[in-house]
Amino acid sequence: MRKNNRSLLTKYILLMAFATIILPLAIYIAQVIFPEIIIQYNVNFAKEEMNRDTFYNRYSSQINMASLIILIGIFIIFMAVSYIFFNSIRKRLVRLETVMALPEDKTTLKPISISKKDEIGNLEKQFNQMVEQLTESRKKEQNEEKVRQELIANLSHDLRTPLTSLRGQVYSLKKNHSDIEREETIESIDNKISYMGDLIENLLSYTLLSSEKYPYTPERLELVRLVRRYFADWYDTLEAKNFEIYISLPEEPVYGRIDENLLRRMMDNVIQNVIRHASEGKYISLELLPGRNQHTLKIMDKGPGFEDADKNSEGSGLGLSILSMITKMMNIEWKIDTRDTGTIILFLIDNTGKSPQ
């Protein structure tokens, strides 16, 4: 990039050197114009009739004239060369300026053709790179904007739906007289409230994750204890919902490079989804299968599955986006297989390095 750094200067010096060579050329031209001076000079010197002083005295006006012409000539050549040189630079700079100036619509900057391989050429190259980066980031921005708008649209739907049913339920509470009905309605209202709380939580996580502000400190950790502890927190809830729970964790330590909080978030997310969308199946299994290179964390339910993650409302789209961001951060590959008889999610966690024994 810096190779051509001085090429403009070199070019100018070369041009000037060329202009200086004009001087002997000018003398030669002078000879052609005033041949008698040279002839006289040579003849007189040859005859040794005349010393230098008398020669100068006799031809002083012609000599002065010639010197002046030479000087003026050199000066004009200098001026001309400099003018041409700087004018060409000026033109290129003006061109660059016109291109760089933000156009009327203020959206697109176009890349510019590179004129020469010199400093200005480099400038143009840099400019092109800048334009490219700008276009790229603008594209990214537009994309993010689109995602955000969709998210907000989905979210307001996801929030409005439970709010509507909340209102309906509160209304029916006023009318209901049977205690059992009342009890059921209150229970359902309570669930809706937790659901909305989770939804807002997910939204915040999503925002943090997508702006890359989520703290991430990966460490080599023992997975069995973490997985067990995180699952334990859900056990009561699952039990209360009459889930059949199957757990299979290895008897020996299993190590992986993960971030504790993100792993927890990941598991919470999946289990929450199971409770929310697959409780009809009344079944959840959690397995950790150690492997030589990769460990597999498998969570399975027997719920009705979901056909299209994006179109499935009730906020699971958001949950899946969070999952994919979390797994991406931790370098965990994940697979999801969903059918109408159940859903299996696999997380492949790299086994980095050896265990401490």
Added chain:
Amino acid sequence: MTNILYIEDNEEIGSWVTSELEDRGYSIEWLLDGDDALEKAEKAHIIILDVMLPGLDGFTLGQRIKNYLPDTPIIMLTALTSIDDKIQGLNFADDYLTKPFHPKELIARVEMLLRRSGQISEESMTLHHLEVYLKAHRIIDLNTDDEILLTGKEFKIFFHLIDNLNQILTKEQIYEAVWKEQYFEGDKSLMVHIRHLREKVEKDPSDPIIIQTVRGIGYRVKI
């Protein structure tokens, strides 16, 4: 009577939490901001602290209270995301609850922390055929009126489970709390001690009802 210091700036939430806790027989001091918190905290057995407060925020305030009164448990009321966000800021807290929390959940956490920190209000509790004296750390079999004597480890395991009543504790958690050393997957000594413990406290050790096994996870004592 157990004193609870509760700092919450939202009037609506504050008043229902206060009345809910008062119904449970606690004495509540509810502050709208953290100005006099340090002073009032001296008398409190437990502190419930909201994160979003006018003036001094809950994180800073909680940290100060913890430095001043390291033995008083603190429960933070916060959004989960800010826990992730300020994970360091929350290290001092003994527990946290995310909004919107359930009043039942709050009461359960308060009771658990009180039990854990030894500031229990009740003298004893009945667990099936056992009467457990929480302050005296004695266990009486109600069928025979005999005291059940446990060895040191059994005693520690039993009361650790009682301190975390209704909570599932993983093998690691129990082992590390009782043995005070790192647990390695596959260690059988905890299982052996639990078996001996059950022979003493359970009516039918082959079908335990007091110390429940949660398959694949750990153990719990549940009422």
